[in-house]
Amino acid sequence: MLTKRIIACLDVNAGRVVKGVQFQQLRDAGDPAELAAAHSQAGADEVVLLDISATHEKRATLADTVCRTARQLFIPFTVGGGIGSLDDATAVFDAGADKISINSAALTDPSLVTRIAERYGSQAVIVAIDAKRMNGEARFEAYVRGGRTPTGRDVVAWAREAEERGAGEILLTSMDRDGTGAGFDCELTRACSEALRIPVIASGGGGDTQSFVEVFQRGKADAALAASIFHFGLHRLADLKQELQSAGIPVRWPC
Amino acid sequence: MIAVVDYRAGNLTSVKKALDHLHADAIVTNDPAEVARADKIILPGVGHFSATSILDETGLRTAILHRIQQGVPFLGICVGMQWMFESSTEAPGIRGLGLFSGACGRFAPSVKSPHVGWNSLTCQDGSRLLRGIPSDSFVYFTHSYSAPVVKATVARCEYGGEFSAAVEQNNLFGVQFHPEKSGAIGLKLLENFCGL
Numbered sequence: 001m002l003t004k005r006i007i008a009c010l011d012v013n014a015g016r017v018v019k020g021v022q023f024q025q026l027r028d029a030g031d032p033a034e035l036a037a038a039h040s041q042a043g044a045d046e047v048v049l050l051d052i053s054a055t056h057e058k059r060a061t062l063a064d065t066v067c068r069t070a071r072q073l074f075i076p077f078t079v080g081g082g083i084g085s086l087d088d089a090t091a092v093f094d095a096g097a098d099k100i101s102i103n104s105a106a107l108t109d110p111s112l113v114t115r116i117a118e119r120y121g122s123q124a125v126i127v128a129i130d131a132k133r134m135n136g137e138a139r140f141e142a143y144v145r146g147g148r149t150p151t152g153r154d155v156v157a158w159a160r161e162a163e164e165r166g167a168g169e170i171l172l173t174s175m176d177r178d179g180t181g182a183g184f185d186c187e188l189t190r191a192c193s194e195a196l197r198i199p200v201i202a203s204g205g206g207g208d209t210q211s212f213v214e215v216f217q218r219g220k221a222d223a224a225l226a227a228s229i230f231h232f233g234l235h236r237l238a239d240l241k242q243e244l245q246s247a248g249i250p251v252r253w254p255c
Numbered sequence: 256m257i258a259v260v261d262y263r264a265g266n267l268t269s270v271k272k273a274l275d276h277l278h279a280d281a282i283v284t285n286d287p288a289e290v291a292r293a294d295k296i297i298l299p300g301v302g303h304f305s306a307t308s309i310l311d312e313t314g315l316r317t318a319i320l321h322r323i324q325q326g327v328p329f330l331g332i333c334v335g336m337q338w339m340f341e342s343s344t345e346a347p348g349i350r351g352l353g354l355f356s357g358a359c360g361r362f363a364p365s366v367k368s369p370h371v372g373w374n375s376l377t378c379q380d381g382s383r384l385l386r387g388i389p390s391d392s393f394v395y396f397t398h399s400y401s402a403p404v405v406k407a408t409v410a411r412c413e414y415g416g417e418f419s420a421a422v423e424q425n426n427l428f429g430v431q432f433h434p435e436k437s438g439a440i441g442l443k444l445l446e447n448f449c450g451l
Contacts, residue, residue, distance in 0.1 A: 002374045045373055076436050096268050121302035123397040199371050252373040252393040
């Protein structure tokens, strides 16, 4: 049976994994290569490395970081953050990424999705969407530039277009829930999942085991991303997968 | 020496990296002459079935077939495995190697496509490729087309119906999943292939 995936996300700044509270007060959490391998050992089904470096100079270390991380990782490995062109994507693939995640650049120029998919296959292209509720209703607007700029685009419509243009998966982040640990936005996740044939990865709001159970059952997510909750307690990841299994969610366990 | 065949459609970095991790003597090549010298051949692949047409155009098809006939172990991964069948509805004009009968086809409309993620195997006893890998082991898949269950099928997988997850017949081996991305189970499979 196809299992629900738990994807560990490492936020990387200037070549180091950082943990912050809503991007404030960044704390050093370790070496990306070591932490990615440790997450894989602990039961993560995939690893996403998200480069949150604010400046071009700091991003210069990305290829080296990706290369070192990929060398000891034998599960799917996605790299995202600041990929704005086919050349950017190529550099990351050459360094050893299996998939790339694009966000703002895809909305600015949707043909980029197609161009990367034609070169590397749809399975290698994840379109990330930052979604915010409109006036508290069950309608969602896509935001870009780290959630700073509204686009006026309806999230489900944009996700459908991304699928048509060649995206292999959608990484859907609820801006309303991100960093709160209050649970995923199941309404948002379900709306996208039911509208698409490609898998949807839920992100933003993951906290206790019940929040993951709900996003898989009620939200119909194919995978869930857990950003920073594992960094200082890898045992939490193994516990989560065991608890999900007990709750009847199909997961890869034992790994 | 293991030749990992480069036909511009593979996740070659990942496969080579896994082989390096296993300390296997492997090269990535698009040269038919190198393939003709190889002790083992791996044909990786992600992407479209039509990408395999480049194997015909570059003489790699002939080199691979010749080496297979000499008994050299061959492993097709993902589209590489699908190519071992006769054809695929993904690219009706392109012929596969026809080592196994049948055509690859799309998943049932009742399930999401592509099939992405970790799914479990139902393994048959006696496979050399799957030695030490028990049934219900999880491996990583990412594909929109799949190969039918045939006599050579040694592992099946269920997703909107059953399909071939692994095939094996004499020196011919194929896996639909990605051993290079399937953690310890995948590395074990590659180790088994390297040790043939």
